[in-house]
Amino acid sequence: MPDATFLDATELVINMGPQHPSTHGVLRVILKLDGEKVNGTECVIGYLHRGVEKIGENRTYQQFAPYVDRMDYVAAVSNGLGYCLAVEKLLNIEAPPRAQAVRVILTELNRIASHLLWLGTHALDIGAITPVFYCLREREEVLKIFENYCGARLTTHAFRIGGLQYETYDGFEEETRKFCDWFIPKVDEYERLLTNNRIWVGRLKGVGVLNAEECKEYGVTGPVLRAAGVQWDLRKAQPYSGYEQYEFDIPTGENGDTYDRYTVRMEEMRQSTRILRQAVERIPSGPIMGKVPKVVKPPVGEAYVSIEAPKGELGYFIVSDNSTQPYRLRVRPPSFVNLQALDRMVRGGLVADVVAIIGTLDIVLGEVDR
Amino acid sequence: MADEQKPEGSAAPPPKGSEAPKPAPPKPAAAAHAAPPKPPAVMVTTPWDSDITQFLKERFGGEITEFSTYLGQNFLVAKPDAVIPILETLKLELDFDYLVDLTAVDYPKRPDRFEVVYILYSFARNERMRVKTMVPDGYRPATAVTVHLAANWLEREVFDMFGIEFEGHPDMRRILLPEEWQGYPLRKEYSILQQDDAWVKENMGIESGQ
Numbered sequence: 001m002p003d004a005t006f007l008d009a010t011e012l013v014i015n016m017g018p019q020h021p022s023t024h025g026v027l028r029v030i031l032k033l034d035g036e037k038v039n040g041t042e043c044v045i046g047y048l049h050r051g052v053e054k055i056g057e058n059r060t061y062q063q064f065a066p067y068v069d070r071m072d073y074v075a076a077v078s079n080g081l082g083y084c085l086a087v088e089k090l091l092n093i094e095a096p097p098r099a100q101a102v103r104v105i106l107t108e109l110n111r112i113a114s115h116l117l118w119l120g121t122h123a124l125d126i127g128a129i130t131p132v133f134y135c136l137r138e139r140e141e142v143l144k145i146f147e148n149y150c151g152a153r154l155t156t157h158a159f160r161i162g163g164l165q166y167e168t169y170d171g172f173e174e175e176t177r178k179f180c181d182w183f184i185p186k187v188d189e190y191e192r193l194l195t196n197n198r199i200w201v202g203r204l205k206g207v208g209v210l211n212a213e214e215c216k217e218y219g220v221t222g223p224v225l226r227a228a229g230v231q232w233d234l235r236k237a238q239p240y241s242g243y244e245q246y247e248f249d250i251p252t253g254e255n256g257d258t259y260d261r262y263t264v265r266m267e268e269m270r271q272s273t274r275i276l277r278q279a280v281e282r283i284p285s286g287p288i289m290g291k292v293p294k295v296v297k298p299p300v301g302e303a304y305v306s307i308e309a310p311k312g313e314l315g316y317f318i319v320s321d322n323s324t325q326p327y328r329l330r331v332r333p334p335s336f337v338n339l340q341a342l343d344r345m346v347r348g349g350l351v352a353d354v355v356a357i358i359g360t361l362d363i364v365l366g367e368v369d370r
Numbered sequence: 371m372a373d374e375q376k377p378e379g380s381a382a383p384p385p386k387g388s389e390a391p392k393p394a395p396p397k398p399a400a401a402a403h404a405a406p407p408k409p410p411a412v413m414v415t416t417p418w419d420s421d422i423t424q425f426l427k428e429r430f431g432g433e434i435t436e437f438s439t440y441l442g443q444n445f446l447v448a449k450p451d452a453v454i455p456i457l458e459t460l461k462l463e464l465d466f467d468y469l470v471d472l473t474a475v476d477y478p479k480r481p482d483r484f485e486v487v488y489i490l491y492s493f494a495r496n497e498r499m500r501v502k503t504m505v506p507d508g509y510r511p512a513t514a515v516t517v518h519l520a521a522n523w524l525e526r527e528v529f530d531m532f533g534i535e536f537e538g539h540p541d542m543r544r545i546l547l548p549e550e551w552q553g554y555p556l557r558k559e560y561s562i563l564q565q566d567d568a569w570v571k572e573n574m575g576i577e578s579g580q
Contacts, residue, residue, distance in 0.1 A: 045545065046544075046548070049547065051555060051562075053531070057556075217518065218520050219518070232493060238496065299410070300410065300411060300412055300413050301440050301441065302413065303441050304498070306470070313470065317471060328476070332489070370546075
């Protein structure tokens, strides 16, 4: 008898992706399996690499603004906000209050749209087919507001350095208000479908646990960190664009598992609606564009500015050499850093949970690869 | 104003055409911008002094060459060998427990060509700071993975884009580009249109990706 047959071979290496529906793009995960158990993973990324940082060094500050929309393309408005804030910081200017309020409204709408897309696809991965239809239906309403505001639905390029390009359209406030009233019952509807659903709970509870210490160690931010019980949100910790004026709570979880991340994101949608309601009531009047030189040439220097994007901390580190183009433009993408924790989360789990965990990290490959 | 627009001619079309309809806005902007005729060619920083700098000065002395603030953002410049002990001290004793980002900047004309930048955040203090160090081409800075696990992929990306190898890194391979790719795209001499033609030919079966 030979010592080992193929039946004894304990480790099986399989490829998940790059073309796999549940990797939400072109992510390749190499799984080392022992039966159903995952012994380790390795992520292969870069399939969508477009050299955004290199492009940034070869475009003027204004020319580069539309490119950032193509990173996290489901939250393009957040990307734009982070970039504009970073350049404004270098120029040492601030957008006028009216522009800031409109920025907050659009960004929060975008957060809802991003979370909706996450919820729909995540539920689809787990096996619940219905929510994705509902989520896309509601997301459509957000995209309509974007379309009415700036003509684009996905890659909006809604903001400009120093403020806004467009004044709000007639009925902008009314439509946003209507959306808020209409949207909350929809969130209740998703929760009725999922929150106490036995299969949903069974698939998510205790899966992919990442505790607070590990989150900090891996640099994981956003809803994943909050689900681990850390009440940290850049909108509160280091407010930007006038977030300090709005009342909202930071939802947190307890166990840092997939289910907590689900509840945190659901609550975030409600909180975003709360911010929207306040912001829309008090959009100040005034100019929408600050005093920005036509040729943006920040003085020699560097700045790191980050915002709370739907996925976590999105930062821009820009070095200026007093020319019209950034000397170095670094993007700190939340998805890229968060994805690093995937290995820690799936190790020892089941292969079916890998799908749940990739879904719950809420990565966008356009941002991971840049 | 005219002087200012000259270098812009090819890059951004709007300034000249849109001048006529609204002559008012450019003026204050120009005044604010062109007030000092030649802005200084170096970063105008102010010294940074706090309990953190006191503590670090006592601990590391001459290893840290600069404590500065620019636009309200604090940073220190350290000698390459001291970076990892500094990160460790910052993490364990001063609560800077979150490595936000790790990246590099290329200054080809300087003798120490690369600036490696560590961006840190402290949850307890709600404060950010940057640790910077200058390293020459070919120098292998020690890895920060021993202090922050988050440095793993970030260092791999720096290696991928700049060719800075980190000593002691558990898995020093390219991360975004294919492993066989030649060249480091974010170095300044790498043109934006440049690519590894041999790789493209062999793997994509086309003459050029352009």
